[in-house]
Amino acid sequence: MAGILMMGDNNKPWPQCGEIDIMEMGEHGGIASGTTETQVNTAIHYGTDAGTGHRQEYHLANVASSLQDGKYHTYSLDWNENTLTIAIDNMTLHSFDISKDSGRYDYFHDNFYVLFNLAVGGSFTGITNINDITALKDGEKVNMYIDWVKIFY
Numbered sequence: 001m002a003g004i005l006m007m008g009d010n011n012k013p014w015p016q017c018g019e020i021d022i023m024e025m026g027e028h029g030g031i032a033s034g035t036t037e038t039q040v041n042t043a044i045h046y047g048t049d050a051g052t053g054h055r056q057e058y059h060l061a062n063v064a065s066s067l068q069d070g071k072y073h074t075y076s077l078d079w080n081e082n083t084l085t086i087a088i089d090n091m092t093l094h095s096f097d098i099s100k101d102s103g104r105y106d107y108f109h110d111n112f113y114v115l116f117n118l119a120v121g122g123s124f125t126g127i128t129n130i131n132d133i134t135a136l137k138d139g140e141k142v143n144m145y146i147d148w149v150k151i152f153y
Contacts, residue, residue, distance in 0.1 A: 001026035002144060003117035004075055010110040015054050018107035019045035022086055023075050025067065029060070037066035042086045044096050046107035055104075059094035072147050084108065114151075118144045 003024040008017030021043040030039035040061050047055040067073055067088070078085040082099040085092060098108040 001117070001119045003115075003119075005115050005117065006077070006112040007115060008107070008110050009113045014050060015045045015047045016049075016107070018110065018112070019043075020077065020084060020108070020112065021045075022077050023088065027060070035062060037068045038062050038064070040067065040088065040093065042094050044084065044098075044104070044108070046104055057096055061093045063088060063091065072145070079108075114149060116144060116146060118142060 001024065004022040005024070006020040006022065007014070008019070010017055021041065024041050024043070025039065026036055027039065027041055030036040033039070040063060041058060042061070043056055043058040045054065045056050047053040074087075074089050076087045076090075078087070082097065083095045084098055085095040087093060096104075098104045
């Protein structure tokens, strides 16, 4: 599973701090359908607590060609007062409403930091038994290459 996400840098616990998943790949549905290289999900997480207070909005998209083709791709988040718009290679995947009327405003108007994640297995992939993991057999290695990160204020 690969991911580019942002977490609220406001000393609040998750999900009160807010989380923006710009890109996640390797979701169990993509594994089942054989579309792991083209299926991408974006999401926002927020709420009062990690249990019943956790809220999530999730959007699943399929892109035309593999994102694991050995080329660099541009993942972007256009964040303004009212929306979070996520795109890959200038193709908009989804816009999340974070306006004052949305009920999400307080979660997405603090400072955030960027995280890059590269993981194998887990609940997102649906592969929770180590013996069922088919990636990285026989000592294979995996890499995530990041050419640049730009943040504009």
